[in-house]
Amino acid sequence: MESIGVLMACPMSPYLEQELDRRFKLFRFWNFPQKKEFLRDNASVIRAVVGNATAGADAELIDCLPSLEIVASFSVGLDKVDLGKCEQKGIRVTNTPDVLTEDVADLAIGLMLATLRRLCESDRYVRSGSWKKGDFKLTTKFSGKTVGIIGLGRIGLAIAKRAEAFGCPISYYSRTRKTDSEYKYYPSVVELASNCHILVVACALTEETRHIINREVIDALGPKGVLINIGRGPHVDEPELVSALVEGRLGGAGLDVFEHEPEVPEQLFELGNVVLTPHVGSGTVETRTAMADLVIGNLEAHFLNKPLLTPVV
Numbered sequence: 001m002e003s004i005g006v007l008m009a010c011p012m013s014p015y016l017e018q019e020l021d022r023r024f025k026l027f028r029f030w031n032f033p034q035k036k037e038f039l040r041d042n043a044s045v046i047r048a049v050v051g052n053a054t055a056g057a058d059a060e061l062i063d064c065l066p067s068l069e070i071v072a073s074f075s076v077g078l079d080k081v082d083l084g085k086c087e088q089k090g091i092r093v094t095n096t097p098d099v100l101t102e103d104v105a106d107l108a109i110g111l112m113l114a115t116l117r118r119l120c121e122s123d124r125y126v127r128s129g130s131w132k133k134g135d136f137k138l139t140t141k142f143s144g145k146t147v148g149i150i151g152l153g154r155i156g157l158a159i160a161k162r163a164e165a166f167g168c169p170i171s172y173y174s175r176t177r178k179t180d181s182e183y184k185y186y187p188s189v190v191e192l193a194s195n196c197h198i199l200v201v202a203c204a205l206t207e208e209t210r211h212i213i214n215r216e217v218i219d220a221l222g223p224k225g226v227l228i229n230i231g232r233g234p235h236v237d238e239p240e241l242v243s244a245l246v247e248g249r250l251g252g253a254g255l256d257v258f259e260h261e262p263e264v265p266e267q268l269f270e271l272g273n274v275v276l277t278p279h280v281g282s283g284t285v286e287t288r289t290a291m292a293d294l295v296i297g298n299l300e301a302h303f304l305n306k307p308l309l310t311p312v313v
Helices: 014-023 035-042 059-064 083-089 101-116 119-127 154-164 189-194 215-221 238-247 285-303
Strands: 005-008 025-028 046-051 070-073 092-094 147-150 170-173 198-201 226-229 252-255 274-276
Touching: 005 014, 014 025, 014 285, 035 059, 046 285, 059 083, 070 285, 083 092, 092 285, 101 119, 101 154, 101 198, 101 226, 101 252, 101 274, 101 285, 147 154, 147 189, 154 170, 170 189, 189 215, 215 226, 215 238, 238 252
Parallel strands: 005 025, 005 046, 046 070, 070 092, 147 170, 147 198, 198 226, 226 252, 252 274
Antiparallel strands: none
């Protein structure tokens, strides 16, 4: 397969990069500043694109690659891939579901604990020597808090299972009620936010879910509520979130994703009731290796005319 051209959209995993290089003719897109010229010169040999949550295959890139057969996403989310264009052109699409579910759910619980118990602020309190001047302030209990989840898919269910172990009642919102779930269903995000202490964003990013967390939802969650986002940054109207946190209209937030990554609103940096992580939901050695193996497995299956491991389109 050494003659098959694979375009890697951006740096994402040294292991994945190494394994792609061993098997295919790998093009690292970020190494070519003159991208239009590069695509024009190499379009005929590029038969696959590997993307992730940062960069994928939009309509413009797809149109530049007439030989493109498959887009393999090193991510479960597909908002950086033009699925309609791929379907129209008969381009296969794969992602990496399941293998990252546990890590993302673990991080969601970690963000809940860190935000309510002020773990990061407590750490700074000790390191700065402030403990010698007096005890740290009281924080908020996590166990028993009502957790509302937007999107009850693989990750949402994994979060719910973990939160139940802390005695947390679970409720959810999704496009349709899950007939096989005993969790309480709310037909709107506002109703869900009005009836939970912690609101977790765990749905896919689509045009319908962009800014699903807006001012109305934030105000429904209220000054004692906490927002956790392990979905995608554009799920949240970020200026509205920042103003609500600064003004005290929202109790706190644990955020792994941001609307304009890696840019993060600086107003959040000084807030003790906010925990910020740099989009590391799936960021463990074990999971990133499994994700890379799945990307490679899908590419090899496609070019050997075998069934794809995790087909989307």
